[in-house]
Amino acid sequence: MRKKCLVLISGGLDSALAARLMQRLGFETEGIAFLTSFQPIPRGGRSHSEEVCGRLGIPLHLVPLDEPFLEIVRSPRYGRGKHLNPCIDCKVLMLRSAWEKAREIGAEFLVTGEVLGQRPMSQNLSALRQIEKASGLKGLIFRPLSARFLDPTRPEQVGLIDRESLPAVQGRGRKLLLALAAELGVSGFSTPAGGCLLTDDGFCRRLSDLMELDLFRGGEVDLVKVGRYLRLGPRLRLIVGRSENENRYLLERAGGRVRLEALGSGPAAVVLGRPGRADLLKAAAIVAAYTDESAAGPVPVRISDPVETVTASALDRSEVAGLFI
Numbered sequence: 001m002r003k004k005c006l007v008l009i010s011g012g013l014d015s016a017l018a019a020r021l022m023q024r025l026g027f028e029t030e031g032i033a034f035l036t037s038f039q040p041i042p043r044g045g046r047s048h049s050e051e052v053c054g055r056l057g058i059p060l061h062l063v064p065l066d067e068p069f070l071e072i073v074r075s076p077r078y079g080r081g082k083h084l085n086p087c088i089d090c091k092v093l094m095l096r097s098a099w100e101k102a103r104e105i106g107a108e109f110l111v112t113g114e115v116l117g118q119r120p121m122s123q124n125l126s127a128l129r130q131i132e133k134a135s136g137l138k139g140l141i142f143r144p145l146s147a148r149f150l151d152p153t154r155p156e157q158v159g160l161i162d163r164e165s166l167p168a169v170q171g172r173g174r175k176l177l178l179a180l181a182a183e184l185g186v187s188g189f190s191t192p193a194g195g196c197l198l199t200d201d202g203f204c205r206r207l208s209d210l211m212e213l214d215l216f217r218g219g220e221v222d223l224v225k226v227g228r229y230l231r232l233g234p235r236l237r238l239i240v241g242r243s244e245n246e247n248r249y250l251l252e253r254a255g256g257r258v259r260l261e262a263l264g265s266g267p268a269a270v271v272l273g274r275p276g277r278a279d280l281l282k283a284a285a286i287v288a289a290y291t292d293e294s295a296a297g298p299v300p301v302r303i304s305d306p307v308e309t310v311t312a313s314a315l316d317r318s319e320v321a322g323l324f325i
């Protein structure tokens with residue numbers, strides 16, 4: 001029987017290449033990808049990871065990592081990168097979860113598309129060793145793209161893999177990787193997957209604000225991925241949709257939070273925190289400010305809790321601008 005491995009699939013070129021190399025080495029190969037609150041909103045259709053596994057013809061396990069991921073963003077053990085990205089903790093968490101899946105499906109070791117020296121924080125030699133140690137998976141993480149520069153792993157030690165048959169990729173350049181992609185017939189993934197919102201300036205500003213307000217939870221994190229983010233009061237925030245899609249997104253995910261909707265063609269909004277009556281009237285005036293009809297006079301705005309429709313005059317745009325976070 002062929003030996004099985006489980007590849008962590010990011011949706012970018014590197015992990016696709018790692019998976020293809022494992023197939024070429026004759027391993028039964030499966031993929032695993034994680035769902036967290038810090039991924040961009042899918043634009044419909046298949047995710048990058050599903051796309052990669054579909055093209056490689058391998059099964060993909062999609063594993064949600066909601067609460068544990070929030071926890072490492074809140075208080076990372078190994079520090080953060082330039083923004084709020086806790087890359088070392090993130091890798092440790094993903095590898096541990098992947099190993100649970102590997103045991104379930106009978107895979108002997110894990111594979112990643114990491115390249116030595118590609119990322120300053122999480123892909124230097126000491127970080128790779130630290131990740132292995134912290135995850136308790138020493139010798140069980142095989143990185144085929146850079147294996148020739150790394151400590152020998154268990155599948156190599158028992159003779160399942162000869163590292164000399166592998167490419168020797170290191171550093172930030174993409175040339176070797178693109179050449180390898182051409183050689184292995186892996187097409188359509190010319191860039192790394194990226195897309196982690198924890199490296200996005202504006203999004204991290206919103207997250208830091210949620211942390212300060214003690215509102216750093218999955219539901220709130222999802223909501224602040226869209227819209228205009230405004231200070232409604234010292235402990236209150238208002239998210240106002242900028243398009244029909246965002247309005248729909250906000251209303252669908254509002255849960256028990258207070259929603260506002262301009263009747264006619266205006267935006268929808270959601271309040272984070274517990275607003276009083278005066279706050280709701282101010283929120284309605286902000287919503288009215290983004291309604292085309294406001295030039296012609298006050299606008300009806302429906303509030304969800306307590307249910308009522310108020311007639312709101314638009315708050316002056318310069319005043320609204322001062323509320324942006």
Ligand code: SF4
Nearest residue numbers: 085086087090196198
């Ligand atoms: S960039 Fe984001 S997804 Fe990637 S390792 Fe860092 S925290 Fe994890």
